[in-house]
Amino acid sequence: MSSPSIVWFRDDLRLADHPALRAAIDRGEPVVGLYMLDEESQGIRPLGGAARWWLHHSLASLADDLRARGSHLVLRRGDAASVVRSLVDDIGAGAVYWNRRYGGPERAIDTELKDGLRSDGVEVESFAANVLFEPWTVKTGSGTPFSVFTPFWNAARNLPAPREPLPRPREIPGLRSAPAGDDLDDWKLLPTRPDWAGGLRERWQPGEVAARARLREFLDHDLGSYDAARDEPSAGATSLLSPRLRWGELSPHTVWHAGVETGGGTGAHATSASRFLSELGWREFAWHTLYHFPELATKNWRKGFDAFPWPALDPAHLTAWEKGETGVPMVDAGMRELWHTGYMHNRVRMVTASFLTKNLLIDWRLGEQWFWDTLVDADGASNAFNWQWVAGSGADASPYFRIFNPERQAEKFDPKGLYIGQWAPDSAGREPIVDLAATRKAALQAYEAVKRAR
Structure with missing residues (x-):
């Protein structure tokens, strides 16, 4: 009787250069792919809306690729430890393979699961891949x-x-029939009421x-x-x-x-x-x-920045920034591009983040959360890392006194107004919600508290 291998897919939705998949194939037993939607394990951050849209389509593509090569992708929902153990028992798996994750909660989950499965006689290996x-x-x-x-x-x-990347396998041995799993549509990853993903469909083809x-x-x-x-x-x-x-x-x-x-x-x-x-x-x-520093999305990497005196939140300012209605053309263009496509050009990300944190004096964590919900590429590391870099609280941080002037940024990087004309054509002549010079001065004054806390 065979003892199948489980390949636990996470943020590695591919067949090429997938060391865990290669190890399962080399083991010589049937291979079952697993993807779980884990919104229950302690510390796991729920996906944002744009990320859920991408995930749906990327999983559909991965399932098709595995099926075409002779294997299956099983979808299950729940906490990681329970789901993996349940599938091991269901198919009598003799091995579980995955590629490593690097967030704090994810590492804790993987370590505990690896130790537990090994104590039950299941072969478990993790690999460097991402x-x-x-x-x-x-x-x-x-x-x-x-x-x-x-x-x-x-x-x-x-x-x-x-290392050199591993080739895409042509064949993957699988079980005669797929183990029980969820239907992807039942996860309701796609927006419906309203369906705001039209721009994402225009811009992207996941897979x-x-x-x-x-x-x-x-x-x-x-x-x-x-x-x-x-x-x-x-x-x-x-x-x-x-x-x-x-x-x-x-x-x-x-x-x-x-x-x-x-x-x-x-x-x-x-x-x-x-x-x-x-x-x-x-x-x-x-x-x-x-x-x-596993708490990168919630705590200042530079401890001295804990002393920064964020003023009371002005909800109207935050909403204007989110909707691209600040009256600052480069900022509004970026925020509208983000909402429509789930993406924003990197230069404009820096400009919009600087405007939020240093002109509106709104805590970077609120901006990071908005990007987490609206970006198709927001991951556990880069999103928070880059927000802290712009805010001045992170590693290799842009100094707090380096405040991007969105008007000069537009003159330098969008001199013909093509980008602004595409995404914020109504911005000409509108009055900014704050005075850029005055708010820059206020930000520098606030930063004095950080300097005194060093």
């Missing part, structure tokens, strides 16, 4: 985590190069096949202009790979080696490739920071 370098391998000379990106990335680049196609398109046609035009929101020079990496439709190893191969040589193309690969490094830095 970061280029394991978080405990990149350390300062004194053995502590890095707090600044450049020395972090230099140290990482001095380690052995990221591994589409992700690999986008990677190839970017490298073949857009990489050469990346360094020169990446900060211009209307230029279309960015990779648009962030949701693909967030959901693991592409592994960072796949992206890394494709970028290295395409960007070889000298000149502008090589410069752009180096810049692009450093953005993968920034993603690494965010995940490493989360590993060492």
